[in-house]
Structure formats: structure tokens, C-alpha cells
Amino acid sequence: xxxxxxxxxRRLVLLxxxxxxxxxxxxxxxxxxxxxxxxxxxxxxxxAALKIHCGATNGYRTEELRNHLxxxxxxxxxxxxxxxxxxxxxxxxxxxxxxxxxxxxKIVAGFDSSVNKTExxxxxxxxxxxxLMKKIIREESISYxxxxxxxxxxxxxxxxxxxxxxxxxxxxxxxxxxxxxSVSVExxxxxxxxxxxAISL
Amino acid sequence: xxxxxxxxxRRLVLLxxxxxxxxxxxxxxxxxxxxxxxxxxxxxxxxAALKIHCGATNGYRTEELRNHLxxxxxxxxxxxxxxxxxxxxxxxxxxxxxxxxxxxxKIVAGFDSSVNKTExxxxxxxxxxxxLMKKIIREESISYxxxxxxxxxxxxxxxxxxxxxxxxxxxxxxxxxxxxxSVSVExxxxxxxxxxxAISL
DNA sequence: ATTTGTGAACAGTTTCACAGCG
DNA sequence: CGCTGTGAAACTGTTCACAAAT
Numbered sequence: 001x002x003x004x005x006x007x008x009x010r011r012l013v014l015l016x017x018x019x020x021x022x023x024x025x026x027x028x029x030x031x032x033x034x035x036x037x038x039x040x041x042x043x044x045x046x047x048a049a050l051k052i053h054c055g056a057t058n059g060y061r062t063e064e065l066r067n068h069l070x071x072x073x074x075x076x077x078x079x080x081x082x083x084x085x086x087x088x089x090x091x092x093x094x095x096x097x098x099x100x101x102x103x104x105x106k107i108v109a110g111f112d113s114s115v116n117k118t119e120x121x122x123x124x125x126x127x128x129x130x131x132l133m134k135k136i137i138r139e140e141s142i143s144y145x146x147x148x149x150x151x152x153x154x155x156x157x158x159x160x161x162x163x164x165x166x167x168x169x170x171x172x173x174x175x176x177x178x179x180x181x182s183v184s185v186e187x188x189x190x191x192x193x194x195x196x197x198a199i200s201l
Numbered sequence: 202x203x204x205x206x207x208x209x210x211r212r213l214v215l216l217x218x219x220x221x222x223x224x225x226x227x228x229x230x231x232x233x234x235x236x237x238x239x240x241x242x243x244x245x246x247x248x249a250a251l252k253i254h255c256g257a258t259n260g261y262r263t264e265e266l267r268n269h270l271x272x273x274x275x276x277x278x279x280x281x282x283x284x285x286x287x288x289x290x291x292x293x294x295x296x297x298x299x300x301x302x303x304x305x306x307k308i309v310a311g312f313d314s315s316v317n318k319t320e321x322x323x324x325x326x327x328x329x330x331x332x333l334m335k336k337i338i339r340e341e342s343i344s345y346x347x348x349x350x351x352x353x354x355x356x357x358x359x360x361x362x363x364x365x366x367x368x369x370x371x372x373x374x375x376x377x378x379x380x381x382x383s384v385s386v387e388x389x390x391x392x393x394x395x396x397x398x399a400i401s402l
Numbered sequence: 403a404t405t406t407g408t409g410a411a412c413a414g415t416t417t418c419a420c421a422g423c424g
Numbered sequence: 425c426g427c428t429g430t431g432a433a434a435c436t437g438t439t440c441a442c443a444a445a446t
Contacts, residue, residue, distance in 0.1 A: 008437085037380065045439095053406085054406095056445050080399060197370075207415095229427070242418075246429085249430075
């Protein structure tokens with residue numbers, strides 16, 4: 001799986017999602033091109049990289065392809081634990097995490113530097129002050145952090161997450177995070193997204 | 202600026218952000234490597250693409266570089282209007298848009314299919330029912346849409362946005378949006394981000 | 403007959419290594 | 425000197441075109 005090119009991986013992630021709402025028995029690379037805008041040649045290469053062979057004449061067998069893609073992340077079916085760091089408006093919006101229902105990802109803790117927040121808010125998982133981050137993340141073996149703090153706190157708390165041995169960070173702040181090569185960051189801040197849109201073409 | 206490679210542009214956007222909080226008078230490519238993880242060679246190429254020459258022996262002159270980057274994106278970004286589509290928890294979290302203060306992006310309208318929401322919520326810009334989207338987006342010449350609706354509404358409202366002549370969409374939903382080639386999409390949904398992190402390990 | 407899967411050409415991006423500049 | 429700027433090489437990803445598969 002590490003021989004799948006980076007851009008291909010990103011497309012495959014989206015392809016899985018696309019298939020989860022696709023009911024036909026088979027799907028062709030051309031159909032996917034029409035749905036996504038990726039060229040059919042790219043789609044075929046991406047799927048070929050999975051080294052499964054699912055169908056020729058009528059396109060790919062949807063279910064087989066979907067199952068294979070699902071296995072790509074949740075191989076061990078064991079849930080991938082996440083935590084929310086920062087319980088401001090954005091963090092609170094993610095608290096219910098309905099989006100992650102029926103996925104291998106599970107939010108198991110929330111943190112905020114204001115004890116006030118962690119005590120007043122309620123959710124289906126425990127909320128703690130950031131002082132307990134290291135302890136909890138280790139105990140629960142949490143793999144991913146969702147960073148929704150204010151700009152001033154972004155880098156310090158990133159470093160705390162890194163110290164805890166986190167594997168990746170979803171960065172909702174507009175800050176450029178400094179992390180060692182062993183940690184990956186996905187930048188999903190509004191400003192970053194808008195700027196990226198604005199500079200392409 | 203169209204002769205700057207796409208990956209370089211994305212990095213330059215982040216570099217601009219990085220420099221905005223950097224106080225030393227000069228900065229070397231190695232320092233940037235340390236801060237961002239991009240190799241110093243890549244950094245030098247990216248900056249060289251700007252075709253300015255700002256400093257050798259002591260690295261780049263921070264202010265000159267920063268000014269140049271701001272100008273580069275500034276020309277293209279003369280007050281770019283955005284709208285929020287979907288005023289659920291996530292949409293509401295973005296309502297104050299403090300993140301966009303002091304940037305060329307401005308949120309000028311919000312939409313929701315529930316008139317209830319558009320009437321009860323308050324913000325510094327007007328909220329409308331989605332039935333008025335086409336009219337308002339055209340009148341205000343809004344360029345970007347920020348999509349924070351439920352999954353069922355994602356594709357229908359995307360098509361509405363496309364019909365309005367929008368240039369790009371920031372997609373906070375987990376859905377794969379189908380758009381014509383003239384429209385760009387940035388996928389920043391939590392599930393997409395987590396899957397992208399998980400798949401690249 | 404239609405669509406996948408893939409070698410080969412191509413295009414784009416990064417790395418290497420070092421010349422040249424302040 | 426230390427650091428940038430840049431040819432040239434290496435690498436990565438995409439497109440084309442067609443043979444293989446069912």
C-alpha cells in the first residue's frame with residue numbers, strides 16, 4: 001500500500017465515499033470520470049494500483065471495489081481513536097461527530113485550556129483540561145488530534161500532541177504547524193482553503 | 202504568476218502566513234525547512250520563482266519577501282466575496298469569521314433551507330433562505346461558497362451554487378461533489394481529512 | 403463489443419551539486 | 425566563507441494508445 005502515489009491515495013479516499021452512496025452493481029472508469037472530473041485513465045491507474053482485478057466488460061464490481069477500499073484504512077477494524085483539542089465554537093461544532101458514525105474513526109476525548117469549558121459542555125465522551133493531555137492520550141492510545149484552538153495556542157498544543165506520540169493532526173487553525181517528519185498534518189482551515197481556491201487559475 | 206507550479210503556490214500561501222508571524226529581519230531557506238518540513242532546495246526554488254532577489258549571505262530579507270508575497274496574492278484577491286451555505290452547527294461556527302479579518306476574503310451572506318434558522322440567528326451580514334441564493338449571489342457577485350449542509354443537501358446545493366456562477370467551493374461535508382471543470386473544490390470535511398491522514402502511513 | 407490494465411511517451415516536480423554573489 | 429540561485433539529473437505522476445480480458 002505504500003506504493004500507491006500520494007495523489008492517487010487522496011482520490012481513492014474520495015472514491016470510497018462516492019461508492020458508499022452508489023447503488024448500481026458495477027461502475028466504469030468513465031462513469032467515475034463524469035462524477036468526479038478525474039480522467040478515466042487516472043481512475044484506471046488508481047484502481048489498478050490496488051492490484052485487485054474486479055471486472056472488465058461491465059466496469060468494476062461496485063461492492064468488491066468498495067470492500068477493498070474500506071480495508072485500506074480499517075484493515076484491523078479496530079477503531080482509530082481521535083481527540084478534539086480546543087472547545088471553542090469550531091470544536092463544539094465537531095463534538096457530536098455524527099460524521100464519523102459508521103467509520104473506523106472515533107472521538108474519545110476533548111481538551112481545552114479553560115477548565116470552565118470542559119466542565120460546562122457535555123458530550124458522549126469525556127472532556128479534560130489540556131494539562132491532562134499527555135496522560136489521557138497515552139492511556140487511551142489516541143492516534144489523531146483535531147486542532148481547533150486559537151492561533152496563539154496552535155503551535156504550543158501541536159508540540160504537546162507531538163510529544164504524546166500522536167500520528168496525525170487535522171488543523172482547523174490558519175497557522176502553519178511545525179511538526180517532525182513522523183507526524184502528518186492536514187490543513188483544513190477556512191482561510192487556507194479559500195486562498196488555495198483563489199490562487200488556482 | 203501563472204508560471205509558478207501548483208505545489209509551489211500552495212507552499213507560498215503557507216509561507217506568507219508563516220512570515221506574518223516572524224520577527225527576525227532575515228530568514229534562511231534552512232530555517233524555513235526546519236519550520237515547515239519542506240526541503241531547503243524546494244524552498245529556494247519556490248522563492249526563486251518569484252524572480253525577486255532578496256538577500257544571499259544572511260538569507261532572505263523577511264519584510265521584502267513578505268511584502269512581495271502579499272502583493273502577489275493581493276492583486277488577485279481584491280475583496281473576494283464568500284457566502285456560507287448551511288447554518289447548522291458548523292455553519293454557525295464560521296459565522297463570526299474572525300479568521301478572515303484582515304484578509305481579502307469577506308463573507309457577505311449566509312443561506313439555509315430552514316427559514317427558522319435564517320430568522321433566529323444573527324450575524325454581521327444578512328441570512329437568507331436558499332430559495333434566494335441565485336438572486337443574491339448574482340446581485341452581490343459572490344465568488345466562493347462555503348458548504349456546511351447535511352449530506353442529502355450537498356449535491357443539490359452544489360448545483361445551485363454552480364448555476365449561480367460561483368468560482369469555487371470549500372466543502373465541509375463528507376460528500377464527493379460533482380462540479381464542472383470551471384469550478385474548483387477544496388475538500389475539508391473532517392472524515393476526508395482523517396482518512397487522508399490514515400491512508401498515508 | 404466494451405472496458406480494463408499497462409508499456410511507453412510525456413509532463414511536472416524535486417533533488418543534487420555547485421557556481422556565483424554579497 | 426555561508427547562502428542563494430540554477431542547470432542537469434532523478435524522480436513522480438499523467439496521458440496516450442492499444443493489447444488483454446470477459
